[in-house]
Structures are given as C-alpha cells and as structure tokens.
Amino acid sequence: MGVNWMIKKALTIAGSDSGSGAGIEADLKTFCSFGVYGLVAITAITAQNTYEIREIRELDAKIVREQIIAVAEDFGVDAAKTGMLYSGEIIKEVRKVVKDYQFPLVVDPVMLSKTNTLLLKEDAIEKLENLFKISTLITPNINEAEFLSSKKITNLDDAIEVAKTLFEKYKTNILIKGGHLKGEAIDILYNGELKLFKSQRVSGCTHGTGCSFSAAITACLAKGEELEEAIKKAKDFIIKSIRNSYRIGKKYCPVNSLSILEEKAKRWETYRELKESVKELISLNPLHLIPEVGSNFVYSLPYPYNKDINDVAGVEGRIVKTKRRVVPVGDIDFGVSDHLARAILTYMEFYPEVRSCLNIKYSEKTIEKAKKYFKVSFYDRRKEPEDVKKREGATIPWGVREALKFGKVDIIYHLGDYGKEPMILIFGKNPKEVLEKLRLLI
Ligand SMILES: Nc1ncnc2c1ncn2[C@@H]1O[C@H](COP(=O)(O)OP(=O)(O)O)[C@@H](O)[C@H]1O
C-alpha cells in the first residue's frame, strides 16, 4: 500500500490490565504517545485494580500465536515487546513465531505485580530464558534481576555486577531498571560495555512504569532509532508520565502514559481560548479599568500540568492603555506573566478548576459593584509578614492564600502599599467566564 511507510507499527504481546495502568493498555497508550501504530496479542486477562489482582484468565497459546501472525502478515511489525506472558506454553509458542520475524524484540520479564501477584508461573522461567536468547533487549527491574541472577542487589555497584552476569548468561543487551533502588533513578545498560541512564527521582504514580518504559523503547526501535537513543527517550517519557499522573484509584495509581500528547493538546487549547478572549477584551475597550501598571489576562494549563509559571499563558508585556485604546503589547505565550501567573497557580492549589485571572484597576465604585454580583475577598498588603516580604515573588501567593481563607471567591482585591498600586483580580474557570464577570463591572 502506498502510504504504509507513513506510520511505524509496534506489537505488544502482553496481558490485559482492567485498570489500564499496566499491560497492553499501558503499551497501547505509550505507542500512541510516540506516534506509532499499536498492535496487540493478548496473553491473559486480569481482573485488576490499583490494589489487587482478583483473577487471571490465561488464553490458549494458539490464539496468542494467531494474533501475532494475523497482525504481522497484514500490517507488518517494526518492533515488538513482551510483557506478562504467564505460562510456559504461551512463551514457547511466542518464541516459535517471533524467531521467524526479523523485528527487534524487547522482553520485559514481568514476574510479579506491585500488588504481589505472580504474573509468571513458576515453571515458566526456563522458557522465558529461552526467549531472552532471541531478544534484542531484556528489561528486568531490580527484583527480577535478583531472581534471574540469584544475587542480592542493594546498590548501584551490585546492579552493575548483576547486569554483567546476565549478559554472560543470555548474550543479549541487559537493561536493569533502577526504579526500586534509592536516590536517583539509574538504569544500567550492559552489552559488553556499560552505560548508565540517570534521572532525578520524581514523585507521582508509578503503577505501570515498567510496561510503559519498555513500550516506549519498543516504539523508538520501531521508528528505527538506535538502542541507546531509544532508552534515553523512553526515560524522558517515563519521568513525564510519572510527574503528570492522576492520583486515581485507592492504592498504586497509574502512570499517565498519554501525558505527552495530552499536554500538547491542552497547551494548544489553552492558548487558543485565551487568544480569543484577549481579542474580545480589546474590543470591549475598558480603558478606565486598566491599571497604571497595565493588566494581564492569564490562563493556566489544567491539573496536573499546572506545575509553574511556564504552564500559564498570558500576554507578553501586558495589556496597556493608550489615549483611546486598550492594547496588548505582545503575543499570547506561556511563561510571560509573573505576578498573575503566581496568583492563578496559588488559587489552583485550593480550587484547581479555577484557571483564569485578569487584573483590573482598583476603585471603590468597582468594588461596590462587584459586591452586588460576586463573592469578593480582600487582603491587606501592609500585614504581609517580614519573611514573606523578603522572599522574591512570595507576596501574591501569600495574599491569595489570605483571601481564600474565607472560601472560594470571584474577586480578590488589595489596597496597595508604599509604591504598590491597589488592584482587583477577577478569577474564573476560563477566560470566557472572567470576561462575563468583567462585563458586569464595566
Ligand atoms: N520515581 C521515579 N522517578 C523517576 N524514574 C522512575 C521512578 N520510578 C521508576 N522510574 C523509572 O521507570 C522505569 C521503570 O522502572 P521500574 O519502576 O524499576 O520498573 P517496574 O515497573 O518493572 O518495577 C525506569 O526507567 C526507572 O528508572
């Protein structure tokens, strides 16, 4: 077919996780994040949530084989990975089929879930070791590496020694994942040469890290990237997927293997909505409501992407007034607002659904009007504690927190301080809602 080359295809041979944190569900999300078309051969169905695996139903080895052949014959496979293979019969059949294909094969030797259920039958280990021998890479975590080498790993040096042992034993690329060690997250690649992949340890959800990580490597290999480059990209990906995860479920919440795509989409949406509303604000031309220091109109990315001011869109150089017109100085961009971005990020700590804010000129008349329609709160800059005053950029977060002590409000104002202009801040779920509120104050 003429356009077959346009998208690479990756296959996952793995179990299904009904909680979608690990297994084929995680793999498909990861393939999608890397712009690779995902194919599946399901080995087992698990009734699984974030705290337990209730049931496992193994599929017949023949149907596993048929799934692989069906997709390989039609779509073609550029790279494949295995996850939960469960039984010796399935592994034997998988080995038989995949050895005839030329694609790179990543074997994630999944043995035990975080919730302590065996995902590989005890008598299947020998078959799994046979599969290692025809693989491009195996990606054991610390526990799996300990089991395969019968050696204890307590630190990085132990892990390096074990990687060497496993390389001697299986004659393939060994990548020992350091997620379960303390300190930095260091993964060890050994293939006769040693290479360490280091990253900071981040906080967030980690159910499914192993599956998503090996799927990310597979996706990069499908695109034709070299192994080391693939591991590097997979590592960047997994950090984002942990950091931008949703704390859902009762125990081990899942990584967000779609976060790269989701963040891009949210950035675009946020930018466009703000741009539209800034245009509308300009056409309203509320000259008398623009403060001497200018206004800004900001819109933050939603949770969990609202990490810092680079995640808040605003107007570069603010919105100012000329003799007759309200004008934006620059373009809409992320990271161009400081004060107002801090205000909205602080507000979102309490009410994450409130993502937009506009500052306007203070007057008693405007506040009186506002009190007719809205919940209004206030903070007194003169009461700012000395230690807060000394910390760069701490005043506004402190003020917003003070004002929110009385609950969720539409408007927060302050009366200024020496050299500081008094100000009114209008908050809303989105820029449209902020403008609706502004209209009642004009
Ligand atoms: N908290 C964390 N911060 C950064 N990276 C992590 C963290 N936890 C795991 N990783 C990384 O995620 C990948 C999967 O590792 P690991 O969690 O050890 O696998 P598994 O899920 O199979 O136990 C590795 O690249 C590891 O370094």
Ligand SMILES: Cc1ncc(COP(=O)(O)OP(=O)(O)O)c(N)n1
């Ligand atoms: C169906 C299924 N496959 C694999 C796992 C284990 O996945 P992993 O990425 O190693 O994640 P944790 O179990 O460490 O959270 C699974 N649970 N289910």
